[in-house]
Amino acid sequence: MRLLTHNLLICPVHKKPLAIRNVSAVDIIPVEYQPRFLLRMIPRLDWSLLRAAAVSVESDCVDALPEAAPSPSELPALEKAVESGDRLPLLDALQRLLLETHVVGGQLHCEHGEFYVIADGIPNLLADAAVNPSETASEQAACTTEGS
């Protein structure tokens, strides 16, 4: 799963962004440079989530990402720079993160506790595949009390 898809994804139950944790494998597959597409995507991105994801996959592009998303007023200037053929460090970092970085193994955590597993690069968001640690803990507790 690309980080772009991760950025657009929300928890199917609570409709909140999902955090990437316990990453076991990351793939980097170079693709064609798409500066215009990335510029078009910037307003649709959740910037803080992207930064958090970049940190969790231990990408080397974290430093190239600014703290905040480029404001709408900055976008025309960026567009001009792209049209004149400049390679901007910001867009290089976005290209690497959004389009080339694939999370192959890991977990997607919702802030409400449950998490979804990513295996073979496919996150499983089926309702019965969600793992809820608090529920399993309470179930285990119930089992132990029954046992005693």
Place this chain on the structure above:
Amino acid sequence: MAQRPENKAPPQVFYDPKEARKYIYHTHTVEVQTRLAERALELLDLDPSTLEQGPALILDLGCGTGLSGDVLSRAGHLWVGLDIAAAMLSVAVERDVDGDLIQLDLGAGLPFQIGCFDGAVSISVLQWLCHADASDQDPRKRLFTFFMTLYACLRRGARAVFQFYPSHERQVAFIFAQAKRAGFDGGLVVDYPNSTRAKKFYLVLQAGPAERATTMRQQALSPAVARRFVEPMTDDVSEDEASLCETRAPAGNTAIAAVPKNRQQNVSRKSVHRRVQSVRRLIEKQRLRRLRQGKPVRPLSKYSGRKRSSHF
């Protein structure tokens, strides 16, 4: 006629590893799927101003082994594929498709941010959503949730094209009612309406009014594929929809929409017959009761329960 696959088992069960293999090795299946996806992409009619700014981001609903995704990749688009069947997705991983894959149940809704996709295609999936696989599943609710969340995650004016195999006309109306409730506008495109085998249904939906003027391309198709017509689904066809529902057959081929009319007549004749039957049954019951009570009755004849002709 062979039993429809959606009547056999839920999709995550039906598409087992063996069934998924068909989507790599059966040349005919692959060919058909690819052709359907190409046509769906054509109907998607992506905004040319968006295309100037690089690839579009497209949802592939029920991507399966990614055959339709390959068509999108070849056209230079980025796509995200959703499917419920794990076996199909693992084949897609084996085939090393370009798009991202997510395993989820479409009927439970699409978990995406608002307005992030430029379009959606779906090949042979919608009919699966018309079935309840568990006692707590209501197809009406599932379809509505699906369409509502799809509407939310598409950009305004974006299109969604669904190729599907409806089992009967009422199913089309049922699906369209749910799409309309969720806010979609659109119509049904039927390719090759006069052929039983090649006949294909495409539901073309539009999420809100387009920001640009709709420029439905009217390119002529080769004579071999000329027999297409478009059936408007709504009663109140707005201008936007009218352009969406225009006949795409080249000039000169005006014999359109004759087939469904005939079928409708057949349906109405059948229902009239059924009504007469039920009236006859009622009269027969009353006749027997009066007979038991010893009251005078007329003998039953072939004219019982029939209406008098109008020119009496």
